[in-house]
Amino acid sequence: MNKGRYFEEISDAIVNLEEGRAVELAERAITGDMDVLEVIEKGFGTAINKIGKLWETGEYFLPELMLGGTIVQRAMDVLLPRLKAQGKAATFGKVLVATIEGDIHSIGKNIVATMLSANGFEVVDLGVDVPVERIIAQAIEQDVDAIGVSALLTTTMPGQKALVEAMVTKGVRDKFKVFLGGAAVNAEWVKHCGADGYAENAIDAVKLIKEALRGSSKGGK
């Protein structure tokens, strides 16, 4: 089989949002005993980037991005067992997301969570109105790579700072990267909190976390 052609086919299938074909192509990697990691990178990874480009140029919108991501996930379901069997990391990393205590705004956080898992991250979503202590305890228990906290209210934003402070006190600050989000969060606030970054929308959030975890996730991909 021509590998270059095969990767292109994968890419086409995903960009055209054809789930059946994408899964079929993933199965072919298993039956053909191919290098699964290479298939993920050159096939599915390229496809995700292409979809991202289409969003940047205004041809695709969020629903296509979401569906594209879901299709990649389905294909990954086929590939992951093989990867695990080879003892390799199966995701880009594990991210805990939550909306901070006192705040019930869920929409932005949910979109970020969905986009993260659609892009190959394992996501632990603690929901809304989550106290700092619980975020930290869960981050430790679930052994995540990063924490993403949403706060939409100026009255609840101090919770983001309290989170970082509590992590320092508990001596776990350098165990997890901390990313902030919510409509009023900006670079200045991130600095003030001592967090690792923020993003203004879900697509940038994925980029940010991907970039930050590159090579450093505990899965080690």
Place this chain on the structure above:
Amino acid sequence: MSIRFQALDEQKVERILDAAKEILEGCGCNVMHPRALKLFRDAGATIEGDRAKIPRKLVERCIESAPKGFWIYDRNGNRAMHLSGKNSYYGTSTASPKTRDPFTGAIRETRIGDIELGARVADALSNIDYVMPMGTAQDVPAAAEELYEFRAVVTNTTKPVVFIGYTPDGVRAVHGMAAAVAGGEEQLHKRPFAISYPEPISPLVFPGDVVEKMLVAAELGMPQVPGSTVQPGTTAPVTLAGAVSQLVAEGLVSLSIVQLANPGAPCFLSGNLNIFDMDTTLMSIAAPEMSLGIAAQAEVARALGLPTWGLAGSTDSKLLDAQAGIESTFSILTQGLAGLNMIHDVGYIDMAMVCSPEMLVLGDEVIGMTRRLLKGIDVNDDTLATATIKAIGPGGNYLKSKHTLANYRSELWFPSLLTRKHANRWLKEGASDMGERIRTKIAEIAASHAVPALPATVIERLDETITSHQRRHVR
């Protein structure tokens, strides 16, 4: 009145209402409040855990017991707004964390002074009918936020007030403050000038504290305008018909909670519909579908005789530019044409993140134009003026005619800020653009618009309420 915009015909209203009832019967909603769940169960709803499935009959009984239109008064007890039919009233934006400072142009955190200024500017504007606190002040104790905001508003305007209670106790406290202003609870009850604005969560979730706020207001007989926000494609179907049915369903749940707690308590059938932008993944506050969807929701409410709620005069732009003008005009005009009763949010910029007195003043001008349009054309012997036409004849001049003198003021609208000056005079007077004229007007209002002071004893009561509330609720 003949000049109207209608989003739905009768048949569509029926179908949407039917779909809303079907949603409540078939899917139901989550009501995270034991007492409200009990009210629903006793009235015939099926309860499983937090989920209440509400039969049509129950909803219809609640619609029946709700008052069909009511009066809202001003601070002095005069009739101000008749919330009924297609009467439209416009009010300010609210609760934003940031303010665009009209004097420096800076976008910065909201302070209590901004809420005072916003109310005073709104008080001075003839087309703004009611006031919401223009922002969430960041420089007062969070434990008594809504009390400080209410004080800031009520001491700077005599117009009716819509407030956001952040807690049930906050709602109770603001009610007490309003009673102090009105001259007693009975006075307030007879002539309400303050309306509570609780916000349930789409899709179909009624958190405990939100329900409690509704029950508090219902039991106090205080009017309320419940406003969940659907964003088609994220928290509701992307198709407007589906989103509007869900919004109507959510409104009916709020109305039912209020009616079951206190039959006859004043309540809107209300809600917000904002467009989630699939490109930026953020929420717009000025899309055309927003006005269309909100008008549709309101038409269903009006078909039931219930007061309606709108959202206009906001922009996604970050400054007072052409986009701000377009978006303000589009929503104010369409929702005025649709005849929504209480249209709020005049004054938002940056997708509801920032309140701007400039945007409010801009909106006031647009409302003026809209109201002139809505007044329509009177056709009778005098306005047809056939006799005058005969008298003046071909080649004549109507300027000197008594008919002109007698009618021009009522027939023609006079802008207060749009310029119609000769270019030379405009140049000589500084070649100002709309934004500069707006800022000049705000500076004038800030310097010289006087709002009658409340009696010292009333102010004392307000301050006492704030102090004791703060002591009890250290957040």
